[in-house]
Every structure is written in structure tokens, then in C-alpha cells.
Amino acid sequence: MSEINLQDWLGKTESLADRVYPTPAKALARTLDNADFEPSEGRPLPELWYWLYFLPMAAASQIDGDGHPKRGGFLPPVALERRMWAGSRIRFHDDLLIGEAITKDAEIIKIAEKAGKTGSMVFVTVKHQVKSARGVAVTEEQDIVYLAKPTAFNPPPPTALPAAVAWREAYPVDPVLLFRFSALTFNAHKIHYDRRYAADEEKYPGLVVHGPLQALLLLESAKRHHPGQKPASYTFRGMRPMFDFDRISLCGQPKADQSCDLYTANGGDAIGMQATVSWRE
Template sequence: MNDVNADAVNLQDWVGRTEEASDQAYPTPPRALAATLDQVGTDYAVGTPLPELWHWLYFLPMAPGREIGPDGHPKRGGFLPPIALERRMWASGRYVFRDHLRVGDVLHKTSEITKVAEKDGKTGRMVFVTVRHTVRSGRGLAVEEEQDIVYLPMPKTFTPPPPTKAPENPSWSEPAAIDPVLLFRFSALTFNGHRIHYDLPYAKDTEKYPGLVLHGPLQALLLLEAAKRHAPDRVPSSYSFRAVHPVFGHDRVTLMGVARDDGGVDLFTVNGDGHVGMQATVAWAANDQSR
């Protein structure tokens, strides 16, 4: 695949495009993720419920090496529009959990580009692409997902957004053990070749970050897993997250939860300076509901 000439296309032509994919929920990926997260007690035998968000271990974009761009992502074009901005990040996501996926299930995913929006930001032009995914098993619809991808120009210097202070009195907080091995293993498990997560010279010299970048999806996953540990009898019914400030592999990271009046929990990753990296919200299914 060659890069598409982004100047010759109308990005709105990509709205409405769809893509279908099938996979099977083999047990090795969740076993490997559990080991990566230092979790014990579940062997993920066939029939075991797959934790929420762990469908990210499947439907991996397996572009061959010759189709990889300089940042480690697949080259532009194809299903996603060929946006002529060098940086690409997963900015936010929204989820509704309808049913448990189970190890051994044959899975089917339908993806549709629902929106392409251009904006002007502090660092210049930005383009947001929203993709809606639905994941089904043989029992029916399991996960509804909306994913927001943002494209940005390559910066000349590190210019982070203004910091957001962490909650002063969280309902609970706990440290998260972050190191380069965790970043590398998560990249490998999700087949994410983006070099900012494992290639320190590239992250610093090309994308101008002060260190390796902690994945947005990994932060979202760590927050949801922590929320479930603090509410072991509850089942998530919906979840949303939004990245507000980069977090790095050398940061001292804390996970925080703040109880909401509606029964849900607001969640935050917080760096060593007390600044929020990601904020999220989980809503629980009613006690008489099961999946």
C-alpha cells in the first residue's frame, strides 16, 4: 500500500465507510495480558468471561512491514482517511457493555467512520475522526464502542496542554507500577507499533516528548481494572475516557476514583506532579442485572 495523496481527497468522503472483521477469542492473549498486569487467579479457559475492554486483544491491524509508516503505524489511506498530519493518537472512547464476550467465542466486528471534524488548536490544525465499532459473539451484540482519533502536526518543541489538578479527596487511590517493560508488552499484545511507546530516541527527537509515552488505552484499562477491584460485586454497564495530558513511562502514576451521586465513579490517572493524565467514568449495571 502506498500513501494516498491527502491533498487530492475530500476527507468527508470517508464518512460512512465501513469495515468488517472476524476473529476468535483464543486464551493466550488474555493470559498474557493478565501476566502483564500482574493479575493471578484466572486461567482464561474456554468459556471464561473476558473482562471489559479486553476485546482490544483481538481484531489487530496486521499490516505487513512494507506498509508501515515512519511512526510505526500503518501508512495513511485504506479504511481511515489519509490525513496529512504526522501525529496520530487515540484521544477518547465511549463504551456500552451489552453482554460478556467469552474465551473461545468466534467474534465479529463492524466498524464505521461516523464523523470527520477539522479544528484549529494551539499547535495548529487538528482533525478528529470518530469510528463506531460493534462487537458480536454467537449470542448477539456484546460491545458498542465509539473511538475518537486525533491527528496533529509534528511539534517543534514539547507543548503540553495546561495541567488539570488531581482530585483533593478521592474515594480511593492506589499506585500503578509503570515501567518500559509494561509499555513494551502492552504494545506487543495490542500489535501497536507506535514508536513513542518503546523507542526513546524517536519519542524524544522526532515527537519531542520528554520520555516514553504511556498508552491512552493502557491508562483506560488500568483505571477500569482498579474501579472493579474497589467494587468487586459490581459489573460495568458503560465506560468513557478522555486523555487530557500525556503521561510518561518515567512518571510516578497514581490511579484515583471519586464516587458520583448517580452511583458511578469518576476515574483519574495522576502523575507525580499531581496532574491528571486521563479522566474516565464508569457506570455500573443495576444489582439485579447480569450479563
């Protein structure tokens, strides 16, 4: 059998269609303990909540041992066992409205094979454009990283939270929150709900808090501290895994250019995710 050239997947595209149905938005609001949000027809969908749509609908027979869809479809069949969403760069151009038809065009724009301290890594960058009838609403470049399966828990060295932040909100996480978010995003990766798999197969000390969940919580926190403002762009990247036993805080620090640096931190003030939001003028 000839060796697979991952670069053959560069430029591959797919297009998906969906509708901004109200039920997933209401379910996420309740999952986040927001009892007041009612997704009425024509109401703007909160930013990032488009992750509730265009879900990966792989048949049960096409699911791999880690819970992800088997490889070799749209994404390249990288041989490394562990895969995760490392971060994104997002621009918000227009609102998405509850009830409207939407489409998403995705393209693989970069595949990079690297050698890190823990071994080989492959980064796959996918560009997404989410559109309504009015045009492009969201552009997102999403980085997916593939790593070798570890033999022991070996996290990166902790990066400390800045000494002074403008706000810090405690946000309790537990297995129920992780399960509900997994269900809403149709993410069956076992590290988020199967404690035995997380420990035995991927060597984590607990259930892993989703990177997208942390990113979403940070943006919602920033919006609470900037009422009436809408984000123009948002970037985030995972620094260190967070677990269901961590005492997680959502932290923010405004910058001179009117953007905000955002962080999730555990009880020891180690950063889990780092993000930046800029606001529309």
C-alpha cells in the same frame, strides 16, 4: 493530482472476524501482574480486553515511519503527522466468552477539521460493534486525533486531581510494561518503546504511556473497589501525556448516581486520563 476530500471517508465500513483465544488474555493478565487469572473455555473475558483481538495486521512494507500502518486504507489519509487515540465512549451489552467466535463491524461516523492553539487538528470518530453469536456485546465510539508534528514539547496546561478522592493506588510503569502492552495490542507506534524517536521526532521527554493502557488500568481499579459489579458504560479521554518516568496513581471517586469518576495522576497530581464508569443495575 486532485485534492483529497476527507469527508469522502465518512460512512466507510469494514468487518473483521476473530476468536477469543485464551493466550492473549492470559498474557495480558500476567503483564498486569495477575498470576491467578486463567482464561478457561466459556469464562467471561474482562471488559476492554477485546482490544487484544481484531488487531491491525499490516504487512511490514505497509508500516509508516512512526510505526503505524500507512494511511489511506480504512482510515482517511490525513496529512497531519502525529496521530493518537484521544478517547472513547463504550457500552457493554453482554459478556464475551473465552473461546467463542466474534466479529467487529466498524464505521467512520464523523470527521471534523478544527483549529486549536497548536495548529490544525482532525478528529475521526469510528463506531465499533463487537458481536458474538448472541448479538451485540460491546458498542464503542473511538476518537482518533491527528495533529501537526511539534517542534518542541508543549503539553496542555495541567488539570489538577480533585482534592479528595475515595481511593488512590500507586501503579508503577516502566519500559517493559509499555513494550509488552504494545506487543499484545500489535501497536508499533514508536513513542511507546523507541526513546530516541519519541524525543527527536515527537519531542516527548520520555516513553509515552498508552492511553488504552491507562483506560484499562482505571477500569480494573474501579472493579476492584466494586466487587461483584459489572460496568454498563465507560468513557475516557486523554488530558495530558504520561511517561515511563512518572509516578502514576489510579484514583477514583464514587458519585451520587452510583457511577464513578476515575483519573490517572502523576506525582504532581496532574491528571493524565479522565474516565467515568457506570454500573449495571
